[in-house]
Amino acid sequence: MPKIYCNINNCHYWSQGNQCGASEIMVTSDAFASQAPDDLDASDHVQFPQMEANQCMETCCKTFVPAYSDQIGVDGVTKNS
Numbered sequence: 001m002p003k004i005y006c007n008i009n010n011c012h013y014w015s016q017g018n019q020c021g022a023s024e025i026m027v028t029s030d031a032f033a034s035q036a037p038d039d040l041d042a043s044d045h046v047q048f049p050q051m052e053a054n055q056c057m058e059t060c061c062k063t064f065v066p067a068y069s070d071q072i073g074v075d076g077v078t079k080n081s
């Protein structure tokens with residue numbers, strides 16, 4: 001898996017050095033993510049429809065979950081130790 005750097009430090013998967021510690025992540029469009037359930041995520045990647053974006057601001061990390069949220073784990077993604 002490629003190294004993923006991210007500076008969203010209130011995400012459950014964020015680690016020191018701005019590194020993403022998720023076992024896998026799903027990037028999708030803002031529009032799709034805004035209407036998709038929390039439990040649809042990287043482990044379901046083949047179920048995501050293919051789509052296009054015109055600029056980076058139209059994409060987002062679907063795997064984000066706030067630290068200490070009760071939604072941690074609903075998507076099957078784990079945090080690397």
Ligand code: SF4
Nearest residue numbers: 006011014020061064
């Ligand atoms: S899951 Fe997404 S938002 Fe969270 S640290 Fe990784 S890349 Fe950043």
